[in-house]
Amino acid sequence: MVKIANIELGEFPLLLAPMEDVSDPPFRKVCKANGADLMYTEFISSEGLIRDAAKSVQKLDIFDYERPIGIQIFGSDIDSMREAAIVSAQAGPDLIDINYGCPVKNVACKGAGAALLRDVPKMVKMTEEIVKAVDLPVTVKTRLGWDENTKYIVETAERLQDIGIKALSIHGRTRVQMYKGEADWSLIAEVKNNPRMHIPIFGNGDIDTPQKALEYRNRYGVDGIMIGRASIGHPWIFNEVKHYMATGELLAPPTLEERVEVCRQHFTHSLEWKGEKLGIFEMRRHYTNYFRGLSHFKPLRMKLVQSEDINEIYDTLEEIAQNMSYVGV
Ligand SMILES: Cc1cc2nc3c(=O)[nH]c(=O)nc-3n(C[C@H](O)[C@H](O)[C@H](O)COP(=O)(O)O)c2cc1C
Numbered sequence: 001m002v003k004i005a006n007i008e009l010g011e012f013p014l015l016l017a018p019m020e021d022v023s024d025p026p027f028r029k030v031c032k033a034n035g036a037d038l039m040y041t042e043f044i045s046s047e048g049l050i051r052d053a054a055k056s057v058q059k060l061d062i063f064d065y066e067r068p069i070g071i072q073i074f075g076s077d078i079d080s081m082r083e084a085a086i087v088s089a090q091a092g093p094d095l096i097d098i099n100y101g102c103p104v105k106n107v108a109c110k111g112a113g114a115a116l117l118r119d120v121p122k123m124v125k126m127t128e129e130i131v132k133a134v135d136l137p138v139t140v141k142t143r144l145g146w147d148e149n150t151k152y153i154v155e156t157a158e159r160l161q162d163i164g165i166k167a168l169s170i171h172g173r174t175r176v177q178m179y180k181g182e183a184d185w186s187l188i189a190e191v192k193n194n195p196r197m198h199i200p201i202f203g204n205g206d207i208d209t210p211q212k213a214l215e216y217r218n219r220y221g222v223d224g225i226m227i228g229r230a231s232i233g234h235p236w237i238f239n240e241v242k243h244y245m246a247t248g249e250l251l252a253p254p255t256l257e258e259r260v261e262v263c264r265q266h267f268t269h270s271l272e273w274k275g276e277k278l279g280i281f282e283m284r285r286h287y288t289n290y291f292r293g294l295s296h297f298k299p300l301r302m303k304l305v306q307s308e309d310i311n312e313i314y315d316t317l318e319e320i321a322q323n324m325s326y327v328g329v
Pocket residue numbers: 017018019020021022042043072099101102141171204205206207226227228229230
């Protein structure tokens with residue numbers, strides 16, 4: 001049984017990766033329904049939380065059916081991060097996760113996210129302050145290092161464990177790699193196989209099929225796998241991986257009706273949580289992902305992304321279910 005402090009996660013948990021503008025409550029709801037064992041909020045700016053900025057505060061919204069759930073925060077200033085952790089803990093998550101992995105310029109160049117990979121002593125100090133400030137388990141998500149020459153993750157993991165984090169998720173790339181190339185899990189395995197380590201180590205990066213998930217589990221020995229991009233438009237990935245690991249058989253891919261149904265649920269949750277205008281608008285980025293491989297989808301996609309009318313969108317989804325077919329998915 002894998003445990004983060006007292007949180008029981010089953011034999012081999014599958015985690016939904018935190019993803020900005022993606023892993024919001026509507027998306028998390030469909031991932032939870034399809035087998036995600038542990039989920040995180042999108043990363044939340046510590047400065048935003050302290051300023052009480054509406055956008056950051058809204059991201060603290062979590063629901064009981066999502067448990068266990070972690071709130072992920074990022075920032076460059078230790079005091080702000082401590083404050084933000086306290087504010088986040090008041091929202092009642094099961095754990096607080098710290099982002100030391102975000103590579104994008106306006107985060108990493110302001111000293112937050114992956115920038116802390118260039119200043120491991122500060123990372124350790126920041127983490128220690130947060131661990132001391134909240135009663136909840138604190139976890140970390142990070143990368144292998146800043147660049148090819150600074151892949152210090154094995155030592156960094158030890159130091160973070162020593163000051164009290166309860167789990168570590170590692171994306172097998174450096175900051176400089178951004179999302180390029182292939183994720184290298186061999187260093188993740190080194191962290192896991194380090195006899196000094198006893199907290200759960202979750203591997204992350206490029207898992208997009210059940211076969212790859214099983215292969216990487218066997219080859220690298222991690223305690224669980226975190227999945228990001230492969231879940232976008234395909235939240236079935238969690239149950240597909242679980243089923244394959246349990247039986248060695250592949251689940252049949254979702255039918256078109258199932259795709260439409262889950263997309264419809266996602267849209268409904270978006271409307272409920274974001275309101276009509278934003279719910280319609282922010283759902284637009286998901287349609288292509290739900291209906292990848294659908295022949296002649298383009299005109300219906302245009303209709304979905306241009307419509308500002310809820311009923312018309314539901315009708316278009318129905319039209320897809322009734323009239324379309326897949327090519328080769
Ligand atoms: C659109 C998008 C947004 C992301 N936002 C976050 C984030 O808020 N916090 C974080 O720790 N990682 C974030 N990531 C990184 C993912 O959590 C994950 O580490 C990365 O996508 C690699 O996993 P994958 O290959 O399974 O997608 C984001 C990735 C994507 C694609």
